[in-house]
Amino acid sequence: MADNYIEKQYEQYEARKAAWKKAGKPTLKKSSTPPKEPKRRVFVTGGASGIGKAIVQAFCNADCLVAFCDHNEASGRMTAIETGALFYQVDVSNPQELEECMKELFDTWGDIDVIINNVGVGNFAPITDISIEDFDKVININLRSVFITSQQLALHRQKLETANLYGRIINLCSTRYLMSEAGSEAYAASKGGVYSLTHALALSMSKWHITVNSISPGWIENNEYDKLRDEDHKQHPSQRVGKPEDIARACVFLCKPDNDFINGENITIDGGMTKKMIYIE
16 A cells, blocks of 8 residues: 555656646746746755755745755655655766756756755775775765766856856765764765865856855754754754754755855854864863
């Protein structure tokens, strides 16, 4: 019965998706009233669960057209049903898959206004155990995908006959770009790259009216928040562990039209932990 329910829900979602795609291509109508501001077109990588899912939901709640990609088909389908966003099954470590996904969105929407580069993997392992292939995979997923989505948007904007005067790219970095623990070499390297790539992109994307910023989350608990210990919360100056929604709200904030003077920045959202001096007693 559960499988039938999911299939029925997904059939309804596919029907909504077809209507939703049609809505992404507005037709011109004569009217005496000023036209409404068009819905923002938002693309999120790694949007099926955790922080990514919260971001998808936040932009759907903000009345945007939202699409997301993820390698997990089951989770992606469920998130699409729950949020009404458009889901693409994509392995972002494969450049062709990611590029084709974006090209389909350009064909459907005409352009993309906001890209949230959220996808990321950890793969922590002792330096003596991690393989070169594993290291490369983390870099390709966490860092190279940010370059690919940004480059695809730049190439598309370059071809537009009428300039789009609004654009946002937000890259999910991590507080681990500046602090580490043993066995985190691949992840730390990828997030350090995201930090640096962000300010480089801010300059390169400026000609297309696109601001580029990054967000560095600290401890964000995606599962079983109610099972955290009191000391887990109390160690944070904010007196609690973070939630995915904390990051999603910041993404929506950065995408407000009036916030275009925030550019090339990294915003740390960690409950104050990176400002806390720690000594062993």
